[in-house]
Amino acid sequence: MNLTLILFIVLAAVAVAAAAGLLISRNTVYAALFLVLNFATVAVFYLILGAPFIALAQVTIYAGAIMVLFLFVIMLLGADKLPRGQVLPWQRPMAIVLAAVLLAEAGFLLFQRLQITAGLANPDASVNTTQALQTLGLALFSQYLLPFEVTSVLLLVAMVGVIVLTKKEKGEPG
Amino acid sequence: MPNTIPLSWYLGISAVLFTMGALGVLIRRNPLIIFMSIELMLNSANLAFVAFARSFDVLTGQIFVFFVMTVSAAEVAVGLALIVIIFRNKHSIDVDLMNSLKG
Numbered sequence: 001m002n003l004t005l006i007l008f009i010v011l012a013a014v015a016v017a018a019a020a021g022l023l024i025s026r027n028t029v030y031a032a033l034f035l036v037l038n039f040a041t042v043a044v045f046y047l048i049l050g051a052p053f054i055a056l057a058q059v060t061i062y063a064g065a066i067m068v069l070f071l072f073v074i075m076l077l078g079a080d081k082l083p084r085g086q087v088l089p090w091q092r093p094m095a096i097v098l099a100a101v102l103l104a105e106a107g108f109l110l111f112q113r114l115q116i117t118a119g120l121a122n123p124d125a126s127v128n129t130t131q132a133l134q135t136l137g138l139a140l141f142s143q144y145l146l147p148f149e150v151t152s153v154l155l156l157v158a159m160v161g162v163i164v165l166t167k168k169e170k171g172e173p174g
Numbered sequence: 175m176p177n178t179i180p181l182s183w184y185l186g187i188s189a190v191l192f193t194m195g196a197l198g199v200l201i202r203r204n205p206l207i208i209f210m211s212i213e214l215m216l217n218s219a220n221l222a223f224v225a226f227a228r229s230f231d232v233l234t235g236q237i238f239v240f241f242v243m244t245v246s247a248a249e250v251a252v253g254l255a256l257i258v259i260i261f262r263n264k265h266s267i268d269v270d271l272m273n274s275l276k277g
Binding site for chain 2: 016028048050065095096107158159162
């Protein structure tokens with residue numbers, strides 16, 4: 001029982017509990033904050049896995065930008081407490097059965113391929129952070145330069161699309 | 175800090191988080207929470223990518239995660255704009271009211 005193992009178990013418990021909180025919380029703002037907690041724990045997983053750049057991108061993009069956008073829209077719409085509509089009687093049990101089937105399939109695949117996945121435990125050597133960042137940056141700007149530029153075009157298209165979508169037409173009532 | 179956690183544990187937690195995201199899409203009727211569940215699923219897939227990248231000692235997984243993050247940022251911006259427009263037209267965002275395209 002070493003330190004990494006204890007850290008992993010605690011983080012996994014927090015991540016699953018935060019996801020459960022997202023599923024059951026009635027208030028949308030609480031759900032968003034539970035999701036932020038989940039993203040933060042996953043960022044620590046990335047740090048343990050030797051991916052500091054991804055961990056920081058996770059915190060700034062997901063927990064920062066995306067969740068702030070979510071909270072902004074929740075506040076804007078006043079959607080933090082929606083009135084409950086009529087509930088389909090079979091929806092919840094059906095969903096739980098389907099989710100259990102999905103989890104069973106994933107677990108079956110995982111255990112069927114256990115000789116592949118278990119054999120490849122992470123190497124014991126600790127990662128040289130500076131060198132890892134350097135290699136990642138070089139790969140991103142040489143081998144993956146075209147996808148990187150396409151990504152910027154995608155973001156531009158999304159930005160223009162959002163502005164066009166939410167712009168009010170001339171003469172349209174508020 | 176030495177890494178002694180097998181890859182299958184990371185894949186297990188990734189599978190559990192993905193299932194919870196799918197469950198959220200199925201049981202919740204608030205489109206904002208459905209959206210957050212989709213983000214949860216994307217995130218669990220990213221975790222599997224990074225775990226595989228570490229295990230096979232290649233960088234491609236991390237680069238793919240970077241692209242997934244960008245695409246999900248664009249997707250969230252467009253999706254939230256759609257939710258705002260639906261709210262403006264129907265004064266509610268209940269998913270049951272979005273049935274105008276029903277044949």
